[in-house]
Amino acid sequence: MEPVTVxxxxxxxxxxxxxxDSVSKTVRDAYDSLYRCVRAGLDGRSRELDSALADQVVVRESGSLVLLPGLLDLVKDAKAAEDEDDLRKLADRVAVLADAGQPTTVSINCQGVQVGRGNHQHNAFNGPR
Structure with a gap:
């Protein structure tokens, strides 16, 4: 994956x-470090970054994994000004920590499997398969 995308x-x-509220201090600290590093590379454009992140969170919370162009452009600008290796290491740490709390599910020959948080499910099974 391209560094900007990561x-x-x-x-x-x-x-x-x-x-x-359930996010650990470790995840918050890792994210804050990455955010500060990207913001430092934007030379006073932190409001643009905050706006792009707010838009991205709305898209992500709606279930989409599409990265919005505004956020990608800002990260490209920051990457040009900051050390790419440092940004990548911070990004990898955030990604690992943010995903650590997510369940891993393996479903083989199952009925009525639900993956995710905050979902509602109603099953009606009509006998054996």
Whole structure:
């Protein structure tokens, strides 16, 4: 995956995770470090970054994994000004920590499997398969 995409994805994941009270201090600290590093590379354009992240969180919370162009453009600008290796390491840490709390599900020959949080499910099974 292209470094810009990795960094933007980690920013989006960290911003979305930060909206939940259950996020650990470790995830918040990792995200804050990445956010500060990207913001430093934007030379006073932090409002643009905040706006792009807010838009991205709305898209991510709606179930979409599409990265918005505004966030990608800002990360490209920041990457040009900051050390790409540092940004990538911070992004990788956020991605690992933000995903650590997500369940891993393996379903083989199952009925009525539900994956995700906050879902509602009603099953009606009509006998054995």
């Amino acid at each position: 960094i933007a994805s980690a920013l989006a994941a960290g911003a979305a995770a930060g909206m939940h």
